Amino acid sequence: MIRLLLADDEDLIRGALAALLDLEDDLVVVAQASTSTDAVTLAREHRPDIAVLDLEMPPADGLEAAAVIRGELPTHVVLVTRHARPGVLRRALSAGVAGFVPKTTPAARLAEILRDVAGGRRYVDPDIAASALTEDDCPLTDRELDVLRATRGGASVATIAAQVHLAPGTVRNYLSSAMGKLGLESRHAAAHHAWEQGWI
Secondary structure (H helix, E strand, O other), X not given: OEEEEEEOOOHHHHHHHHHHHHOOOOEEEEEEEOOHXXXXXXXXXXXXXXXXXXXOOXXXXXXXXHHHHHHHOOOEEEEEEOOOOHHHHHHHHHOOOOEEEEOOOOHHHHHHHHHHHHOOOOEEOHHHHHHXXXXXXXXXXXXXXXXXXXXXXXXXXXXXXXXXXXXHHHHHHHHHHHHHHHOOOOHHXXXXXXXXXXXX
């Protein structure tokens, strides 16, 4: 039997997926989590063969949980996402993630992918892989990326300034410049966009 941990903050999706995967003769869901923190805790406790993690899951994201799980356990990790970006794919692969699939994947196909992953193979959705080959270059400077990285946690400008060792006015200038280059109206939107693209 291939033992699975499922982690998704949407209870209905997680429950439906668990029910569908449990119908497979060789798959069993041994634990379910609704946060990235619980996913790590339950992975340590149950030591599943594969952890199937939602990419966008509080309080951190599935990628951070994947890095912790891969660093501590022999568990394979498959990331599932609605919005797959090439940069996120690159980070996932460098963190040792074995599979990267969109949430539109049918349960029967996901079961096949999980069997492949359990057998030591990797799987990356072809559309995600193709978009990774045509990824745009990052238009932002290193300093702009630094302030956006600090912004992702929801910190105030003063806190960001302290983290990156700049004056608050300078931080505002970098944020404004990054927002202008990306055509976005808020620093949080710019930080999220930069994260999705894999720049931070």
